[in-house]
Amino acid sequence: MxxxxxxxxxxxxxxxxxxxxxxxxxxxxxxxxxxxxxxxxxxxxxxxxxxxxxxxxxxxxxxxxxxxxxxxxxxxxxxxxxxxxxxxxxxxxxxxxxxxxxxxxxxxxxxxxxxxxxxxxxxxxxxxxxxxxxxxxxxxxIPQLLLIAARRAVAERQLPSSLIAPTGYLMPADSDGDPGCLFPLDSPEAYALQLVREPTSYDRAVQMLAPTGNEPGAVLRTLVLLGLLRLDARGPERDPSKITDDDWLRLELDRLLERCETASLYEILHVTRDATEAEIKASYHNLAMKYHPDRYRATEHGADLHAKAGKLFSWINEAHSTLSNAESRAAYDAELARRESRITAAIQARSSTDNEQEKIAAGLYRAGRVALAEGDYEKAVTHLKQCVWLRPEVAGYHHYLAVAQKENPRLYKEAEGHLLRAIELDSASIDSRLELGKLYLKVHLPRRAAAQFEEVLRWMPTHEEALNLLKSTK
Known part of the structure; x- marks a missing residue:
C-alpha cells in the first residue's frame, strides 16, 4: 500500500x-x-x-x-x-x-x-x-461535485471565517493555463473569473458584478472556495524594492475608506463607545496629524493621493464634530442603538420567515408526492406549484412538479421549463435528465431525448433504463 x-x-x-x-x-x-x-x-x-x-x-x-x-x-x-x-x-x-x-x-x-x-x-x-x-x-x-459542494457551502454559510464578511483583495490563482477549465462553471462564475484578472478589492469586484443581476458575493465566495481566486487581506504583493511610501499610503487609504462606508463614527475615530471627551480629542489630533490632506499636496504626491486623504479626513472630521458635542453624541448613540435593533429584528424575522416557509413547503411537497403516487396529477400540480413558489431554489420541487405536469399535454412546455431549472440547480441530477428525455420522446424530439439519455449514461454508464430509452431513439 x-x-x-x-x-x-x-x-x-x-x-x-x-x-x-x-x-x-x-x-x-x-x-x-x-x-x-x-x-x-x-x-x-x-x-x-x-x-x-x-x-x-x-x-x-x-x-x-x-x-x-x-x-x-x-x-x-x-x-x-x-x-x-x-x-x-x-x-x-x-x-x-x-x-x-x-x-x-x-x-x-x-x-x-x-x-x-x-x-x-x-x-x-x-x-x-x-x-x-x-x-x-x-x-x-470530482470537479463537478466540488463545484456543487462549494455552491452549497456558500448557500448554507458553511464558510471559513475569512469568507463570512470578506475584506481585502481578490487575486487570480497561481496556476498555469486557464484555472476555470477545471470546473464546469456557469456563466456568472466564468464571467467573474474573467473579470478578476488583476488584484481587485473585494468590494470593488462586488460592485462590478452587481449589474449582472446575480448574487456577486455568492459567486465570488464560490470561486475562492474552489481556489480559482485568492482573498488576501494585505493587498497585492509587489517587489518591495519598487514600492514607494506613497504606494503604501494609497493601499492604506483605500482600506480605511472602504471601512468608513460601514463603520460607526466611533470606529472611524478609533475610539470605544465609552471613550471620554479627552480620549476623543486625543485620537482626533493623532489622526489629523497623520491624514490631513495638507500633508499630501497634489504637486508632490499626486492628485489621487491628495483626494483620497481629503475624503478620509472629511469622515474623521464628521466623526469628531458629532462625538465631541454631548447633545449630538447622545442623539447619534440613540440612532445607532435603533439601527442595530432594527438589523437584529430584521435578521430574526427573516430567519423565522425562512424556517416557516421551509416547513410549509415540506408539508406541501409530501402532499404533492402522495397525490402523484395516487395518480391525482391535477392535485399534485397544485401542491407542488406552491412548493416552487415558496422555495424556488430546491431542485426536487421543480423535478416533481414537472413529473406531474408532463401527464397533461397542455403543460408539456411548463414541465420542460421546470426540468431544465432542476438540472440548472443540480446539474448532475440523473432523474431530472431522465424525465426530460422521456418528455422529449413524448413530443417526438428524439435527438433532444438522446442527448439527455447520453448525459445520464455519462454519469452512470450501467443505467439500464437510460440504455433502453437511448436505443428507442435510434
Whole structure:
C-alpha cells in the first residue's frame, strides 16, 4: 500500500490531482476530531465517509426522507454484524438502487462541503484498489461535485471565517493555463473569473458584478472556495524594492475608506463607545496629524493621493464634530442603538420567515408526492406549484412538479421549463435528465431525448433504463 502524506497542500489540491492522474485509493482528511474519507476509483469519486454522526449515510437518508427514522437502530445492528452502511440501509429499509445513489451522492456533497477551506487539515492519500471496501461506486466527476459542494457551502454559510464578511483583495490563482477549465462553471462564475484578472478589492469586484443581476458575493465566495481566486487581506504583493511610501499610503487609504462606508463614527475615530471627551480629542489630533490632506499636496504626491486623504479626513472630521458635542453624541448613540435593533429584528424575522416557509413547503411537497403516487396529477400540480413558489431554489420541487405536469399535454412546455431549472440547480441530477428525455420522446424530439439519455449514461454508464430509452431513439 502506497501512502503519501502532505502538510502543505489542502484537500482541494489533493482531490484535483487525484482526478487529473486518474488514481484509485482513499484520501483521508483530518482536522480536529473530524476524519473524512474520500474514496476514488480511476479518478472518479466512488463514495465518501465521515466519523461525524450527521454525515453518516443513514442520517443523510433520514433527512432526505428516503427512509424512516425508525430504521436507524436496525441499520446499526446490521453494521455490527459486518455489513457496510449501504448494505445495511438497503436491507433494513428496503431501499432501492436509485434512492441509495441519491443518498450516497448527498453524503459525498455534504462531506466535500465540510472540507473546503480547511487549509490547515492533515491529508493522507492511500493508493490501491483493494482499499475500497464498498461495491457501490458513484463514478462521479470530482470537479463537478466540488463545484456543487462549494455552491452549497456558500448557500448554507458553511464558510471559513475569512469568507463570512470578506475584506481585502481578490487575486487570480497561481496556476498555469486557464484555472476555470477545471470546473464546469456557469456563466456568472466564468464571467467573474474573467473579470478578476488583476488584484481587485473585494468590494470593488462586488460592485462590478452587481449589474449582472446575480448574487456577486455568492459567486465570488464560490470561486475562492474552489481556489480559482485568492482573498488576501494585505493587498497585492509587489517587489518591495519598487514600492514607494506613497504606494503604501494609497493601499492604506483605500482600506480605511472602504471601512468608513460601514463603520460607526466611533470606529472611524478609533475610539470605544465609552471613550471620554479627552480620549476623543486625543485620537482626533493623532489622526489629523497623520491624514490631513495638507500633508499630501497634489504637486508632490499626486492628485489621487491628495483626494483620497481629503475624503478620509472629511469622515474623521464628521466623526469628531458629532462625538465631541454631548447633545449630538447622545442623539447619534440613540440612532445607532435603533439601527442595530432594527438589523437584529430584521435578521430574526427573516430567519423565522425562512424556517416557516421551509416547513410549509415540506408539508406541501409530501402532499404533492402522495397525490402523484395516487395518480391525482391535477392535485399534485397544485401542491407542488406552491412548493416552487415558496422555495424556488430546491431542485426536487421543480423535478416533481414537472413529473406531474408532463401527464397533461397542455403543460408539456411548463414541465420542460421546470426540468431544465432542476438540472440548472443540480446539474448532475440523473432523474431530472431522465424525465426530460422521456418528455422529449413524448413530443417526438428524439435527438433532444438522446442527448439527455447520453448525459445520464455519462454519469452512470450501467443505467439500464437510460440504455433502453437511448436505443428507442435510434
Amino acid at each position: 502506497a501512502e503519501i502524506e502532505t502538510s502543505h497542500r489542502d484537500p482541494l489540491g489533493w482531490l484535483l490531482e487525484i482526478s487529473r492522474k486518474q488514481q484509485t485509493g482513499i484520501l483521508r482528511v483530518t482536522f480536529g476530531p473530524c476524519i473524512k474519507q474520500i474514496s476514488v476509483r480511476e479518478g472518479l469519486l466512488a463514495y465518501a465517509e465521515s466519523n461525524a454522526q450527521d454525515d453518516h449515510l443513514v442520517h443523510v437518508l433520514v433527512r432526505m426522507k428516503l427512509i424512516p427514522r425508525s430504521a436507524i437502530r436496525p441499520v446499526a445492528s446490521l453494521m455490527k454484524d459486518g455489513l457496510t452502511a449501504d448494505q445495511a440501509v438497503c436491507r433494513a429499509a428496503n431501499l432501492g438502487a436509485s434512492e441509495l445513489e441519491k443518498g450516497l451522492r448527498e453524503q459525498a456533497v455534504r462531506i466535500l462541503c465540510s472540507i473546503l477551506g480547511q487549509h490547515e487539515a492533515r491529508s493522507h492519500f492511500y493508493e490501491g484498489n483493494h482499499l475500497l471496501h464498498k461495491h457501490v461506486s458513484l463514478g462521479e466527476s
